[in-house]
Amino acid sequence: MxxxxxxxxxxxxxxxxxxxxxxxDDDWWLPSYRATNAQSIATLEDIQIQAPESATALVALRDLDGPAAPEQLETVDQTRAWLDRQSARLDQAIQSNFLTTRSRALESQVARTRDSVVEARNLLGTSEGPEAIDQVVAELGRLETMAGETLASVVEPGGSLRxxxxxxxxxxxxxxxxxxxxxxxxxxxxxxxxxxxxxxxxAQPGRRAHYSHGSLRLExxxxxxxxxxxxxxxxxxxxxxxxxxIQSTWPDVRPLAEVTARQFQWKIRYPGPDGRFGTDDDLHTVNDLHFVKDEPTIIHLKSEDVIHSFFLPQMRIKQDAVPGMTIPVLFDARKAGRYELLCAELCGWGHYKMRSQVTVHESQDEFNEWMAQSLREQELSDPTASPASADVANASGLRVE
Structure with missing residues (x-):
């Protein structure tokens, strides 16, 4: 014994x-995050490395005098094939809800770069060839920058949990x-x-067991x-x-956004330039929450299907999202940067991938700039959306309080 x-x-x-x-333990959750998204992170790293190498190879074809040789065309075709592979890999990342908004933006940039490569291939050796190659190099540079920024947001998600x-x-x-x-x-x-x-x-030789009914004092x-x-x-x-x-103790600020949980993503709606929810100029994002540093932020939390849990680990905020209820949630951040929003309630088979990118902006002007740019991109991606015309053009002056 x-x-x-x-x-x-x-x-x-x-x-x-x-x-x-x-x-x-600092950032105990980060290794798990990287392991879960290893393939998506590898895609970003590949783009960041290969894009400048492809640009360098194409610059050598800029001033061709006459038709391109087969080996020169092969260089262009290899770049095109590489872009096709990245597009497929980014599509897989989107399907797994890996930084959905950013992955979609990257996928769009890959498509634009691929179109430029196809056009440049057709114009090699002509008077328009140098300009076409310059366009491809510029698109590859933008692709590299976007991949680098997205990768940085994963590797440095806001600092230690402590x-x-x-x-x-x-x-x-x-x-x-x-x-x-x-x-x-x-x-x-x-x-x-x-x-x-x-x-x-x-147990010892010769020792007998002793029975005790108990002690009322100890109990x-x-x-x-x-x-x-x-x-x-x-x-x-x-x-x-x-x-x-307790809402009666909260500061008097307007809700920043409506956050709706569903299997298995976070749908986020911001009021547009008119400051009201449910109008044509609202901004809709998926898995992409933005707010301003040092500003008290209130969101309205909903659920479309089952119980989820709105969890901001570094900010120590957790609130269940209950179907049929709209629950206000208050939080803030003292440090600008990129963080994560997780679901902390087992909500189905895809629970593990229900995460959102959180960006805390340094200033209101920076947030307004992001808002204006996102509204413009939303209009371009949705031709059926009602134009906000002058309101969108002036969205950089928007202030959500």
Whole structure:
């Protein structure tokens, strides 16, 4: 029995060490993210490396005097085939909800670059050949830049989980550490007591078992102490709960967006230049949430199908999305950058890929610029959309409060 007691003690020490260490491991979720999206990340890395190499190879064909030789045409055809492969790989990334908006933008850029390559191939050796090659090189440069920016948003998703990125993060972390200390001390105390009892009352020759009916005093003690701890925790967390969940304590700001969860993506709708939801100039995105640093942000959370959970890890915000309900959620960020929005509720077979890109802009002007550009791109991609004409043209002056 003594050996089992020692083994139990060693296992307890290992469990305690893991229990204490894991929450403080920087970016513990990032390796899982990279492993899940390894193929999509490899696509971005390939584009970033191969695009400038292809541009260099094509520049050599810029000033051809006369028809292109077969080997020169082969260089162009290889670039075209490479672009076809990247388009197919990006389509797979979109199907797996990998940064959907950015992946679609990349796919569109690949298509434009491919069209330029086809046109340049037809014009090689003519007076228009140099201009066509210059156009391909420019498109490849834009493709490389977009891939690099998207890759950076994955590799650097906003910093360590230990950083207090939002106002709520400090309060939540404080409560978490308090609970960790209370439960840790309890766990260690119980484990040590169990090991000591196993050791002290182990079977020995000549020792007879002793029966005890119990102790009322001990039962009262181990009932009153946990109850007192629970009452203390309930009262101690009231301020944090009020600041994060009670709407009467929130700042008076207009909702930034409507976020609708569905299997398996986040649909986001921003009010357009008129500042109202449900009108023709609304901006619609998928898996792409934007807001401004140091500004209190409110979104209206909905669900189209089952229960989901809106979770911003670095900002320590989590709220269930319940079908049939519209739930306001308040959050902010003290640091500009790119973060992640995850679903923290098992919502079906595709739960693992239900994530969204979150961009925190440095200033309101930067957010307005993104908003205006996104509205223009939305109009171009949807010919049936009602034009916002002057409103869209002036969208850089839009301020969502």
């Amino acid at each position: 003594r050996y089992w007691s020692v083994l139990f003690a060693l296992v307890s020490v290992l469990v305690i060490a893991t229990f204490v260490y894991a929450p403080f 950083a207090t990125v939002s106002t709520a993060a400090g309060q939540i972390d404080h409560l978490y550490i308090l609970l960790l200390v209370i439960t840790g001390i309890t766990f260690i105390g119980v484990a040590v007591a169990l090991v000591l009892i196993l050791w002290k009352f182990r 009262i003690i181990w009932t009153v102490i946990p109850a007192a701890i629970l009452v203390f925790i309930a009262l101690y967390q009231l301020r944090a709960w009020a600041d994060i969940k």
